[in-house]
Every structure is written in C-alpha cells, then in structure tokens.
Amino acid sequence: MSALEIPVARQLIDGAWVPAADQGELPVLDPANSKVIQRIARGGQADVDAAVAAARRAFPGWAATSPTERGALLGRWAALVMERVEDLARVEARDVGKPLSGGRMNAFIAQGIIEYFAGAADKLTGVTLPTRTPDYLGFTIPEPWGVCAVTLPWNVPTLLSAANVAPALAAGNTVVLKPSEVAPLGPLALAELAREAGLPPGVFNVVTGLGAEAGQALTSHTDIDHISFVGSTATGSAVMRAASENLVPVKLELGGKSPNVVFADADLDVAIPAIVGSITENAGQNCYAGSRLLVEESIRDEVTERVAAGMRAVRLGTWDMDLDMGPLVSREQRERVLGFLEEAPGEGARVVTGGAKAEVPDEGWFVAPTVLDRVDRGMRVVREEVFGPVLAIQGFTGTAQAVEMMNDTDFGLLACIWTDDVSRALRAAKEVRAGQVAVNQFHDAGVIGFPFNMQKDSGFSAGGGYAALREYTQEKAVAVRLLDR
Ligand code: NAD
DSSP states (O other), X not given: OOOOOOOTTOEEETTEEEOOTTOOEEEEEOTTTOOXXXXXXXXOHXXXXXXXXXXXXXXXXXXXXXXXXXXXXXXXXXXXXXXXXXXXXXXXXXXXTOOHHHHHHHHHHHHHHHHHHHXXXXXXXXXXXXXXXXXXXXXXXXEEOSEEEEEOOSSSHHHHHHHHHHHHXXXXXXXXXXOOSSSOHHHXXXXXXXXXXXXXXXXXXXXXXXXIIIIHHHHTOTTOOEEEEESOHHHHHHHHHHHHHHTOOEEEEOOOOOEEEEOTTSOHHHHHHXXXXXXXXXXGOSTXXXXXXXXXGGGHHHHHHHHHHHXXXXXXXXXXXXXXXXXXXXXXXHHHHHHHHHHHHHXXXXXXXXXXXXXXXXXXXXXXXXXXXXXXXXXXXXXXOOOSSEEEEEEEOHHXXXXXXXXXXXXXXXXXXXXXXXXXXXXXXXXXXXXXXXXXXXXXXXXXXXXXXXXXXXXXOBOSSXXXXXXXXXXXXXXXXXXXX
C-alpha cells in the first residue's frame, strides 16, 4: 500500500484536486519546531463559489441515491480509513502536535463515526401521526437540507470532519468543508479517502484557507442551506450574524469551561489520573477539557497535592516521541495561554505547579502543565476558555454549593461528577446546566452514539450519534384526507 498522499496546495472541488483560483498558498507549520510541513491552497470567494456550485449540482443525484447505496459508499470510506488509520494518526499528530497515540485515538474515533453513519443511512425514518378520525393519515418525511457548509477548528480536525461530514452525507446532503488553516491536513486526508472510496464528484468538497477569506465566503454564501460551525464562541457569533442575512440555519459547537467536581467520598485513585488527563490530553486544547476542578473542602489539600503530582509527572515531547503531551498548536495559542498565566498570580492565584513555558524540546510551543489554586470566580482564568494545560482549583462544601459553582460559568458543555453516592451524583447531573454529564469518568468513554450536546454559550447542537443524523435533515409533515372512493 502506498503512503497516504495529501495533494500539495490543492483543494477538492467537484472530485478534482485543484489549486486556489488565484494560485495563492499558505504554509502549515509543525507545532514542535515551527518548520513548514506542507502548503495548502489559499482559497477565497471564487473557490468557495466553485465548490458550492459543484455541491449544488451534485445534490439532486445524491439525495435521490438510495440510502442503502449511500450507506455502502460511506462504508467503503470507513474501510479505507481503517486501512490507513496509522497514516491518518501520523497526519493528525504531526499537524496538531499531539502524541502519536492521541492521533491514533482520533483516527480510530473518526473511523468509527463514519462506520456508524454508514450503517445509519438507511435507518432514518419519519413518524406516522395519530389522527382525530380514521379517514385521515398524517406522517413526516425527513429530508436533507441541501448544500451543507462545515467550518472546523484545528484541535481535533480529523474526528470533527468525520463527525460533521458523515451524518450530512448519510442523510443525503452534499458538503463544502472549510478546515482550519492552522491544522487542515487530517480533513484533506479524509477527503482523499472519500474520493478513493467512490463518492461522486461534488458530493464532498473541501476549500482551504483563512477564516476571514474562505471561511467568511462560505458561511455568508447565498446558495448554502445549512451551516455547521465548530470553533470559538466569538467566531460562532459572527458566523450566526452572517447566516441571519441569508436565513440559513446554523448548528454551533463552541467553547467550554468544564468542571470536574470531586466529592469527599470519590474514588481518588480513579478520579486523579482522569482529571490530569482531562486537562493535558491534546495539551488542554479540547472544547470539553476539564479546566475547572471543584473539590469538597475536606479533601481539597490532598486532591490539590495529588493532582499537582500527576501534572508534574506528565512527559512532554514531540508527536513522534509519543509521550503524554505535545506543544500547543501555534505561537499565537501559546502567547494567549501565557497571557492567562502572567495575569493570574497578580490577581492572587497561587501557582501550585507549572505556570510558564516549558522549553522541551527546543523550538516547540510547549507550556508546562499548570495548577492554579486560590483562584476567584471573577478571574479571567476561571471564567474564560484558556485552551491550554491550565487547571484552576476551587473548593466547595455540600451538593448545593457544588451545583451552584458548576453552573457559575457562561459555558455549558460537559460536567464530570466524582462520588460514590448515587443520589448526589444524579441530583448534580439533573441540576447542572450542561449538554453532557459524566459520572465517575471523564467524558463518554464506553457509550456508543453519545450525543455531543451543548448548552448556554457552548452552542446548540446534537453533534453525535443518531441525533446528528436528524440535525442534517428537516422534517416535512404530510396530512392526507382519505376520500371515500
Ligand atoms: P476559531 O473560531 O478561530 O476558528 C474556527 C474556524 O472558523 C476556522 O476554520 C477558521 O478559519 C474559521 N473562521 C474564522 N473566522 C471566521 C469568520 N469570520 N467567518 C467564518 N469562518 C471563520 O476557532 P479555533 O481557534 O480554530 O478553535 C478553537 C475553538 O474551537 C475553541 O473555542 C474550542 O472550544 C472550539 N471547539 C469546540 C468544539 C465543540 O464541539 N464544541 C470542538 C472543538 C473545538
């Protein structure tokens, strides 16, 4: 098998790899040493116009293709992804800077997602509705939106491409994807595998480039029917404003400030490594990262000490060293994170461990895993998404205060509750305003098709599982009077 090749400075439009209309290019940098690893096309309005036109032309044929056949094509795509999973793992790891094992995990998850929606394509059904008298029939038909625009961030690009493109295609839509200019290679590799799997030209298009150019051109395009935006809250708000001009529905998956809540009866041997992992996986650059640690006062010192020890033990290295944590994705991202770290001590926070750059090895954008104590609810490091390996610890007493503190945030993505008491766990799960709750684990490990839901400023979406298939359809309601013939 040949190595997986990502065409240099090319975008996938109408089934062909083409340069940007004006031949512009952008470098993609290795987060571990700032060297250029690839060049991508710098797409703009003309490229987006061409991709949207291709997707529009392909839509009627794809929507009319039997769902079983659409599922079979997605199944072939999933099989190719499985064959190339190690290649994809390397692409993702190097592009984002995460350890190879993290890239591998993402590639396997992406494969599983595509396979899931391959199987779901011919299981999408409407409902029959009750009628007031027997001579009526009522039912619904789920229909694809049409041309779906998907705009993605850089932190888990391979997985997020699969999570948005696969359900859209399974439901009969065509797609134009704009990956992040910071880490676009995983989505480009997945698109090449989709092409090899035999997806018809125009069904899945990728335009690369800057947010202010290709991104804006796509999300404000007058011939798209649906937008999926995954990224920061500020950009999501701008995208929604642009979409409102054209009355295009928007699915938003935005930032987070997720709490790990540890009650005194929690199994700390299970909780501590998971808490450390929740803020160091992908160097803390995950929307669901466990960036707030709320600890019951009676065990606060012990937990702080054990978490700090766990953070100090995290081994830093480049993607191919495959240790525990890599650098941040870019110089800008590191400057942003260091800004929080410079500010917090001045406001009274205590740096328990970390708190600065980590110069291993040489030129990468590394930040030391950091624990901050004595933080206050008003501090920026407690309120804003840092998107780095920075954990802020706060104490609480009793379930009511724990819930109050969990909810003391603009975000509502994930909440993790650590306790042996089922009533306390379920009360907290019920009362927290978050789209996802985990009990005695971090995130959704072990649950198939877990809906990736969000509340408050984290967005609104059903970005995972069967619900995602519904997100990519609109429902038509049909009422029939059965005439007496
Ligand atoms: P970002 O908002 O800067 O960029 C996201 C995408 O939007 C990129 O492709 C970018 O090029 C594009 N973009 C930028 N400006 C645009 C504009 N004006 N119009 C249209 N598109 C534009 O986000 P980022 O820095 O790439 O990613 C980090 C953010 O993503 C974090 O806030 C993180 O929480 C969030 N995220 C959320 C989820 C989720 O599922 N909730 C998952 C992963 C990441």
